[in-house]
Amino acid sequence: MKYKKIREEELKNKVGADWFKQFDTTEILGNIDFTLFPKQDSLFGRAPLLWAEAKTGNFDIPTMFVQLVLTIGKARTFDKTLPPAFLGAFDFKKIAFVDYINIQDIFYLNDFNWNVTPSNHDTKEFKLIKERIEAVLKTKTYVFDYQKDEKLLNTFIKNNVAKATTKSKIKIDKNNFIPIYLRWIEIVRPIIDVNWDDLKKANIFDSDFYLADIFVDDKGTQNIDDDLTIRDSLFVVFQNQGYKIAKENIKQMFDATIIIRNKDAYLQFWKLYKRPPIEEFQDYIIERKDLLVPQDIRERKGAFFTPRIWVELSQKYLTDYLGENWQDDYYIWDCAAGTGNLLTGLTNKYNIYSSTLDQSDVNVMHERIVHGANLLHNHVFQFDFLNDDFTKLPQSLQEIINDPEKRKKLIIYINPPYAEHGNRTTFAGDGDHKASVATTSKIYNKFNKIVGTATRELFAQFFLRIHDEIPDCILASFSTLKHINAQNFLKFRQYYKAKYEMGFICESNTFDNVKGKFPIGFLIWNLSDKKEINKVETDIVNKYGEFYGIKSFYAFGRNDFISSWLRKFYDKNNAVIGYLILPGVDMQQQNGVYITLKPTDSDIAQHKTAIITKNNLVIMTIYLTIRQVIRPLWLNNRDQFLHPNENWTSDLEFQNDCLVYSLFEGQNKVTSKDSINNWIPFTEQEVNAQNRFESNFMTDFINCKIKIENETDLFENSTNQPTKREFSEEAKDVFDAGRELWKYYHSQHNVNVNASLYDIREHFQGRNDKGRMNSKSDDEKYMELIGELRNKLNFLADKIKPKIYEYEFLKE
Structure with a gap:
């Protein structure tokens, strides 16, 4: 065998390195074991080449493929992102490929339970899928032994995988033909060589060209020359690699073929979609071609829009939840509509209502109706919700x-204004004036005493009125995830009762005028099922709208947060050796957490300080460490730090690792300019200091020469208090790197003998005109030493990270 006695993760890494090094194998897509992408993205997003199942040992090929199919089907990955050219399966001995297109129909089975565990081979669903695809696999699968077929495998990858385009395209149906049209307007319309004004006079519109494009048989190829129209009755038909006007009374005016100026862009666009539309929806699309109206939505200054990609995806999630005919079976009200772009793509205007605060926005929507927007004039109105x-x-x-x-059939479908009292940034809605009404509305006055500070945020006010005055409806809304897990939404969660159904999150910077990086979610709530919010599990999508994983958000009670844990160790009875500055308890507040000898008046006034003494030093350094080693990304930006379980108390190595990390972390801003520096981690002899230190507290503490009182609060029992602290190899490496830096500093002239790490950095790096410390120094030796210290600190951080989740300071 090529690979023996290695773990599955190592197998995946070795297969990627040995056979697919010219590709990107780093993408994580839900629970799929192995993915393959070209290293370069195209203009239209990522084009996956392979999704594969990996197994240790010598495994049955059909069984591996069935598990992969169930994994894909359970997460509906095939429907949330563009499928790959190939599916694959590999183990220690062999690797197999099958064209995705050969088994894609399995994902469209009716009445199939996709919620089974893919790895359970005994379920009836597993056996059914295996029975359905075994015959296909026998004739359509390419199987290679790593050793016997080495040359053949390399040739197959070079000639097939490397040159593959995604063969399985997104199918066009009644729910997505309008969003696809909106994309077509952006990409294809500009490259059609025609005078649109002349055509408009003859009542020929861009939508006629779009219909000509989708009603062709593309013969399953990427070639434009074999595209053949299947509907001669259209006003415009696709013919001879271009368009012909087929409307009888005017075709003489446009007798020549209308050409496509950039055929490469045209082909790139249409390789994403399978043409023609699914047969059962073709007549519907033709009958409802009136829904395809020219895009003349005006963006007024100060108006914000839900990005088109999220409009489309949110409607897809509503289809998944409510069924294919949801637009006919349910009423829809966007009560924060702005100029109505969230409603673009909806088909049944008789079931749609749209309201907004500003009459000017209503006027824009009425104007759009005149130009063909699919709304009823008297269903669009001014209303201050x-x-x-x-x-x-x-x-x-x-x-x-x-x-x-009827209320149970009402969907409140909104992207509400996201403004907070005192904050004039809106995440979506009708303009920045919304902030001024955050604390003046009737809804604020009604709920302020009931749910507290949560009512300062406008989206919460919308939710509260809907919850109270439109009971049993469905709420489908964009928002941050604050109402799920934020500390200041505790009372809100006690009041708001609804069942979470499904949703997705995307990065905030995909929205206009949003600062910062954090998750924005589209969540569907069933208000007729009065449940407390405990856990919300959402799909994660990238900027292209492609699914790549699942993220959980937890609703916590007052005593669940890390602040309630830290309070147990407050100490106001012993000498102060520093202050821990601690703002909010979520990830986004990371930069506000630091150690200092001199807190600001503002921090004291806002109760953002905790005194550090000999008795709680370890606890405070644990706090600083766990707040710093996990770096904030958009995905975890709203994660909350929590009251841990008790297992950390017996883990002395973890405690000592955190102590060491905090001594050398950049957020330790102790400076001897403020007070006596008790934070020097070395003796004078170790660093060749030019004089005696004012304080040897930290080295005495490290060597257990300082008695900790009430040690049973810190250690599992009093006998566990160490007589000498033992440090991990990673912590020792940090000490060694730090010691060399201190030595170099003390070898300079006219140094501050009591300098802290912060003082040393300032000495070498200096400050700019604005008083900020520079990020670099001209001293190459210093840059080498500080770089080595940071490198060792990163290794220590990597060691600490898993324990943060193990001890439940954070939840995944």
Whole structure:
């Protein structure tokens, strides 16, 4: 065998390095074991080449493929991102490939339970899939032994995988033909060589060209020359690699073929979609071609829009939850509509209501209706959702809200304004004036005493009114995840009761005018099922709208946060050796957590300080460490730090690792300019100091020469208190690197003998005109030493990280 007695992760790494080194094998896509992408992305996003199942040992090929199919089907990965050219399976001995297109129909089985565990080979679902695909695999699978078929495998990868384009395209149906049209307008319309104004006079629109494009048989190829129209009755048809006007009374005016100026861009666009549309939806699309209207939405200054990609994806999630015919079976009200772009792509105008605060936005929507937007004039109206009474609503909408049964069929579909009292940035909605009403609305006054500070945020006010005054409806909304896990939403969660159904999160910077990087979610709530929020599991999508994993958010109670743990160790009775500055308990507050000898008046006034003494030094350094070693990314930006379990108390190595990390971490901002520096981790002899230190507290503490009182609060029992601290190899490496830096500093002239690490950095790096410390120094020796210290500190951080989750300071 090529590979023996290695773990699955190592097998995946070796297969990637040995056979696919010219590709990107680093992408993590949900629970799929192994993915393969070209190293370069195209203009239209990532084009996957292979999704594969990996197994240790010598495994049955059909069994591996079945587990892969169930993994893909359970997460609906095939529907959330562009499928690959190949599916694969490999173990220690062999690797197998099958064209995805040969088994893609398995994912469209009706009445199939995809929620089974893929690794359970005894379920009826596993056996059913195996029975369905075994015959295909016998004739369509390419199997290679790593050793016997080495040359053949390399040739197959070079000639097939490397040159593959994704063969399985997104199928066009009744729910996505409009969003695809909106993308087509951006990419294809500009490269059609025609005078659109002349065509418009003859009542020929860009939508006619779009229909000509989708109603062709592409013969399953990427070639434009074999595309053949299947509908001669259209106003415009695709013919001879271009377009012909087929409308009888005007085709003489446009007799020549209308050409495509950039055929490469055209082919790139259409390789994403399977043409023609699914047969059962073709007549529907033709009958409802009136829904394809020219894009003349005006963006007023100060108006914000939900990005088109998230409009499309949110409607896809509603389809998954409510069924294919949801737009006919349910009523839809966007009560924070702006100029109405969230409703783009909806088909049944008789079931759609749209309201917004500003009459000017209503005027824009009415103008769009004149130009063909799929809305009813009298279903679009001005309404201040946070202040107006429901008696101002159209009578037909009042009847829905007042009827308990119809109310269950009402979807409040919104991207509400995201403004907070004192913050003039809006994440979406109708303009920055929303912030000024955050604490003046009737809804704020009604709920302020009930749910507290959560009412300062406008999206929460929308949720509260919907929850109270439109009970049993469905709420489908974009928002941050604050209402799920934030500390200041505790009272909100105690009040708001609803069942979470499904949703996705994306990065905030995909929205206009949003600062910072954090998750924005589209979540669907069933308000007729009054459940407490405990855990919300969302799909994660990248900037292209492609699914690549699942993220959980947890609803915590007052005593679940790390602040309640830290309070147990507050000490106001012993000598102060420093202050821990601690703002909020979520990941985004990381830069605000640091150690100092001199807190600001503001920090003291806002109760953001904790005194550090000999008795709680270890605890405070644990706190600083866990707040710093996990770096904030958009995905974890709103994660909350929690009250840990008790297992950390008996882990002395973890405690000592945190102590060492905090001594050398950049957020240790102790400076001897503020007070006596008790934080020097070395003796004078170790660093060849030019004079005696004012304080040897830290080395005495490290060597257990300082008695810790009430040690049973820190250690599992009093006998566990060490007589000498033992450090891990990673911690020792940090000490060694730090010692060399201190030595170099003390070899300079006119140094501060009591300098802290912060003082040493300032000495070599200096400050700029604005008083900020420079990031670099001209001293090459110093840069080498500080670089080595940071490198060793990173190794120590990597050792600490798993224990943060093991001891539940954070939850995954």
